[in-house]
Amino acid sequence: MKKTLLTSLGVAALAVSGAANAHFQLVYTPDVIVEKPTNMNMKLVFGHPMENGHVMDMDKPEQFFVQFKDKRIDLMNKLKPVSWAGPENTAKAYQADYRVKRNGDYVFAVVPAPYYEKGEDIYIQQITKSYVNKGGLPTGWEQPLELATEIVPLNKPYQVFAGGTFTGQLLSEGKPAPGVECEIEFINTDIDMKGNAFGKENYREAPETAIVAITDQDGEFTFGIPKAGVWGFACLGAGPVTEHEGKELSQDAVIWVNAQEL
Amino acid sequence: MNKKQFSFALMLSMMPLASMAHTPLCSCYDNGDGTVLCEGGFSDGSSAAGVGLAVVDANGNKLLDGKMSEDSEFEFNKPEGDYTVQFNAGPGHLVEISSEDITE
Numbered sequence: 001m002k003k004t005l006l007t008s009l010g011v012a013a014l015a016v017s018g019a020a021n022a023h024f025q026l027v028y029t030p031d032v033i034v035e036k037p038t039n040m041n042m043k044l045v046f047g048h049p050m051e052n053g054h055v056m057d058m059d060k061p062e063q064f065f066v067q068f069k070d071k072r073i074d075l076m077n078k079l080k081p082v083s084w085a086g087p088e089n090t091a092k093a094y095q096a097d098y099r100v101k102r103n104g105d106y107v108f109a110v111v112p113a114p115y116y117e118k119g120e121d122i123y124i125q126q127i128t129k130s131y132v133n134k135g136g137l138p139t140g141w142e143q144p145l146e147l148a149t150e151i152v153p154l155n156k157p158y159q160v161f162a163g164g165t166f167t168g169q170l171l172s173e174g175k176p177a178p179g180v181e182c183e184i185e186f187i188n189t190d191i192d193m194k195g196n197a198f199g200k201e202n203y204r205e206a207p208e209t210a211i212v213a214i215t216d217q218d219g220e221f222t223f224g225i226p227k228a229g230v231w232g233f234a235c236l237g238a239g240p241v242t243e244h245e246g247k248e249l250s251q252d253a254v255i256w257v258n259a260q261e262l
Numbered sequence: 263m264n265k266k267q268f269s270f271a272l273m274l275s276m277m278p279l280a281s282m283a284h285t286p287l288c289s290c291y292d293n294g295d296g297t298v299l300c301e302g303g304f305s306d307g308s309s310a311a312g313v314g315l316a317v318v319d320a321n322g323n324k325l326l327d328g329k330m331s332e333d334s335e336f337e338f339n340k341p342e343g344d345y346t347v348q349f350n351a352g353p354g355h356l357v358e359i360s361s362e363d364i365t366e
Contacts, residue, residue, distance in 0.1 A: 037291065037365065103289050103301055135289045138307040 024232045025126035027108050032158040032258045037101040044094040045084050050185035050206045055086035059113035067107040069139050085197035103135030114244045123244040128254040131157045149239035151255040160259045162228040169220045170235045176219030182235040184211040225259045232256050288349035288357040290364045300336045310334040313351050320344040
């Protein structure tokens with residue numbers, strides 16, 4: 001009896017500490033490497049993908065675009081509001097369709113509206129990038145997008161492996177940002193593209209504390225990816241803007257990579 | 263195209279997915295206006311400008327011969343019937359794309 005009680009308390013404490021930290025803005029596509037012209041269906045969701053808990057409301061983003069070679073294509077008019085269901089609640093999210101036709105790298109980027117986090121009395125704005133490749137032709141995945149803050153991949157982000165590593169360089173206003181804490185998570189459940197929902201079951205138990213890397217003097221971090229899946233890196237408070245509507249703003253840089261088994 | 267040739271073409275058309283250095287890549291699209299656009303390149307991101315490209319009919323007869331433009335593109339009028347695009351970047355670097363895989 002005593003043991004059960006302690007265990008329950010332990011689990012509750014872990015759940016609470018986990019929930020306090022790990023916000024991740026998703027820009028999710030089911031596939032990141034396509035061979036033929038494909039209508040990409042994307043979901044923009046703000047949640048806690050590793051714990052798979054509470055989902056948060058998104059307001060209309062400030063920017064949403066795709067970078068293809070030297071062209072930046074505005075996708076704001078493609079955004080459609082949806083209601084996204086997490087295991088505990090539902091929240092406002094967005095979806096978009098974009099046809100990937102020509103060969104090359106497509107970098108999807110969102111600059112969300114700042115989100116007010118009551119628990120911490122701060123605003124959070126996670127500037128997020130995801131990558132899709134068509135036809136195997138690399139055309140600029142390693143290029144920065146001149147965002148306020150961003151993680152530039154130093155490994156091809158749509159071709160990393162379980163058991164391998166991923167290295168990114170954090171930039172703030174285009175310059176390397178050293179000493180910044182980057183949280184690391186994976187999407188720990190199924191994504192129901194039709195039903196706009198996270199799965200009820202998690203793939204595996206989330207680690208007891210946040211997975212963290214600190215950027216070095218060049219703004220770089222490296223992480224060994226233990227399992228296949230969709231991995232996100234969020235470097236916190238990396239951006240130049242630190243205040244929004246009189247409150248603290250954490251302007252974060254997020255990147256998503258897909259790791260597969262070799 | 264007999265079955266063996268087809269398998270070979272299929273195998274070659276899968277080659278862009280293989281992750282060898284300097285693998286030739288080619289994709290073609292039916293523009294829907296009677297023309298077909300092909301774009302080429304290499305897996306290391308280098309240009310395919312000047313690389314030869316041919317279109318052959320179902321019997322292997324060459325219908326046209328051309329070269330990739332400065333933008334690594336080649337456009338041609340869509341032939342009647344089945345055809346195959348051959349992107350020829352040298353020995354061991356031939357990519358063949360069957361018309362049935364060329365869609366809008």
